[in-house]
Amino acid sequence: MSLYDTKSSVTITCHKRLTPYLEQEVKELGFEVEETFVTGVRLFGTINDCIKLNLNLRCASQVLYSLKRFEARDADDIYHNLIGYKWETIFSPSGYFSVTSNVLNDTINNSMFANLRVKDAIVDRMRDKTGERPSTGAELIGTVIHLFWKNEEAEVFIDTSGDSLARHGYRKIPGRAPMLEALAAATIYATKWDRKSPFINPMCGSGTVAIEAALIATNRRPGLYKDNFAFMHVLGYDQTVYEKEMANLKRQIIKVPNLTIIATDYSDIAVANAKKNAIAAGVENFIKFSICDFAETPVPDGGAGVMFVNPEYGERLGDEIELEATYKRIGDFMKQQCKGYFGYVFTGNLELAKKIGLKAKRRIEFYTSTIDCRLLEYELYAGTRKVEKEKSNDETVNTDPQ
Numbered sequence: 001m002s003l004y005d006t007k008s009s010v011t012i013t014c015h016k017r018l019t020p021y022l023e024q025e026v027k028e029l030g031f032e033v034e035e036t037f038v039t040g041v042r043l044f045g046t047i048n049d050c051i052k053l054n055l056n057l058r059c060a061s062q063v064l065y066s067l068k069r070f071e072a073r074d075a076d077d078i079y080h081n082l083i084g085y086k087w088e089t090i091f092s093p094s095g096y097f098s099v100t101s102n103v104l105n106d107t108i109n110n111s112m113f114a115n116l117r118v119k120d121a122i123v124d125r126m127r128d129k130t131g132e133r134p135s136t137g138a139e140l141i142g143t144v145i146h147l148f149w150k151n152e153e154a155e156v157f158i159d160t161s162g163d164s165l166a167r168h169g170y171r172k173i174p175g176r177a178p179m180l181e182a183l184a185a186a187t188i189y190a191t192k193w194d195r196k197s198p199f200i201n202p203m204c205g206s207g208t209v210a211i212e213a214a215l216i217a218t219n220r221r222p223g224l225y226k227d228n229f230a231f232m233h234v235l236g237y238d239q240t241v242y243e244k245e246m247a248n249l250k251r252q253i254i255k256v257p258n259l260t261i262i263a264t265d266y267s268d269i270a271v272a273n274a275k276k277n278a279i280a281a282g283v284e285n286f287i288k289f290s291i292c293d294f295a296e297t298p299v300p301d302g303g304a305g306v307m308f309v310n311p312e313y314g315e316r317l318g319d320e321i322e323l324e325a326t327y328k329r330i331g332d333f334m335k336q337q338c339k340g341y342f343g344y345v346f347t348g349n350l351e352l353a354k355k356i357g358l359k360a361k362r363r364i365e366f367y368t369s370t371i372d373c374r375l376l377e378y379e380l381y382a383g384t385r386k387v388e389k390e391k392s393n394d395e396t397v398n399t400d401p402q
Contacts, residue, residue, distance in 0.1 A: 002236035003090075003158070004047045009066040011148075011157065013040040014059050014182065015166060016367045021186040022059040029056055048241050050160040051231055055223025055245050058185035058216070060165045064146055064157035072154040074107040075117040078147070082121035082156065090158065091235055093132035096142035097122065100159060103149045118147050118156070144230040162230035168215075169225030170281035173273040175206030179310060179346075181222075183368060184212040187375050190364045191306050192342050196256060198305030200338070202294035204263035207274025207287070209308055214261055214283035219254045225281065260305075261287045264297045295333045303340015303382055313349035313371075324355050331356035334380055343378035350374060 014022045016039055023033055023041050029052065035042040040061075045053075050063045057063075067090075070081045091097055099118045103111040119136055122145065127133050135142075144159035166182035179187075188209070193199060195217040201210040214220075223246065231237065265271050268291050278284040290298075294309065309330060314320035334343040335358065347353050348371040353360075362377040 002047075003065070003234065004236050004238060004241070007044050007046055009042060010045045010050060010053075011040055011042050011064040011066070012053060012057070013061045013064065015039070015061060015180070017365050018059045018182060018186045021189045022057065024189065025057050025059055026053070029053065047158070047160060047231055047234065048238075051229075051242055052245055054161055054165060054229050054231065055249060056221045057165060058168070058212075058222055059182050059189075060161075061182070062146070062159055062161045062165065064148075065160055067156050067158060069153070069155045071152050072105075072149060073152055074105075075114055078114060078149070078154060079117045079121045081154070082118060083125050085121075085125065085156075087122045087125050088129050089235060091134070091143040091233060093126045093130040093134055095233060096135045096137065097145060097233075098137060098140050098142065099145050099147065100140075101147040101149065103147065105149055105151060108149075114147060114149060118145060140230065141228065142230070143233040158230070158234060160229065160231040160234075162228065163226075165222065168212075168222040170211070171206065171208065171277050172280050173206060173276055175270055175273050177312075178206050179208050179368065181208060181212060183366065184208045185216065187344075187346055187364075187366065188213055188216055188308075190375055191308065191344055191377070193306040194304075196259070198260040198262065198300045198341075200297060200299055200305060200307040200341070201261070201263045202265075202297040202307070202309050202333075203311055204265045204274055204289070205270050205310070207263055207277045207289075209310060210261050210263035210274070210287050211278050211281050211283055213308075214259070214278070214286040215281060217256050217259055217261075218283065218286065219252050220282065221249045221252075223249050256286075259286050260300060262290075262298060262300075263287050264290050264292050264294060266291065266293050295329055295337075297333075297337075299337050299341070303380075305341050306344060307334060307338045307341050307380075308344045308346070310346040313347045313352055320349070320352065323349075323352055327352045327355035328357060331358050334358065334378060338380045340382040341380050343380050345376045345378070346373060347376065348373040 031043050033041045053063045072078050099115040101111050101114050103114045140162040146157040146159040148155045168181040199213045204210050271289050271291050278287050358378050360376040361379050364375040366373045
């Protein structure tokens with residue numbers, strides 16, 4: 001039986017603090033999650049299931065199909081446990097493969113050495129059984145084998161993804177300090193946006209947040225923007241399965257009448273790049289781009305939408321003293337021009353966030369690179385809070401049965 005039809009443990013990895021949103025996505029695809037952990041989830045499935053996961057998931061990094069678990073004290077144990085595996089049934093001896101790893105073992109101070117022992121075992125097995133030697137290298141363009149080795153417990157996987165799924169494939173011009181696409185999607189999932197009301201994105205930079213909002217609203221999946229996955233290079237690959245899943249991706253795109261996404265930036269270069277990225281993603285018609293100071297961003301009347309801003313926070317860009325004034329202006333902008341909206345500020349500097357001058361209703365934890373970040377949620381009442389409560393109470397009374 002082909003691995004494409006054989007169930008095994010499947011580990012889906014993600015960046016730290018994205019697990020709740022990844023788990024939500026996996027369940028919505030109809031899979032049962034067996035285990036959740038800090039950087040991912042685990043389920044049981046086939047490589048055909050992995051094809052569906054690779055094409056649909058926004059918050060994932062890799063989809064790993066388990067081949068073998070074993071004990072290993074040192075790198076020689078890795079070699080001896082893997083040289084007997086039937087690698088000639090996994091990929092062609094004339095093919096190309098790469099090895100990646102996540103290693104935490106006292107005998108290893110350089111994970112590249114562990115990778116090398118995996119490669120040696122595979123190549124030696126192939127040469128012995130077939131007389132051919134596969135090509136190997138660092139580029140993830142063919143079959144990818146992943147080693148997870150912690151203390152004396154090791155597990156070897158087929159990485160069915162290849163290049164990280166966290167990069168969604170449409171962004172051709174990243175700009176300065178861009179938000180990772182998977183992170184942008186997760187932060188949007190964390191908001192109270194209904195995917196129909198206005199989505200306002202000042203300081204849009206290369207446009208990642210606005211583009212991800214358009215992709216989520218119209219149900220366009222990341223698989224639409226990539227044409228090479230590692231599962232395509234495993235023996236037994238049936239292209240018709242992939243084509244069926246791709247057809248599903250295209251069929252499930254939805255129309256959202258009057259979808260309003262507004263993205264602005266003071267930099268004409270940033271806006272030009274954001275437009276190019278939106279075109280590459282096929283969502284340019286859903287986003288209204290303009291060049292202006294963030295405080296001049298047009299905000300449609302009527303409320304019920306989301307304002308999402310990702311300002312600089314002094315770690316990589318900008319000067320903290322100057323940014324204090326910027327954060328105060330963000331608070332003023334939300335209070336004065338975003339009444340009735342939910343406001344969201346994504347920042348890695350909570351001291352600067354205090355300058356906003358509003359009390360956050362929620363503080364949602366994220367990471368960007370190694371920076372501890374928060375998505376701060378502000379409920380921006382159309383009137384005073386007292387008036388809003390009185391109005392709500394009146395409406396409750398009026399809707400009671402007579």
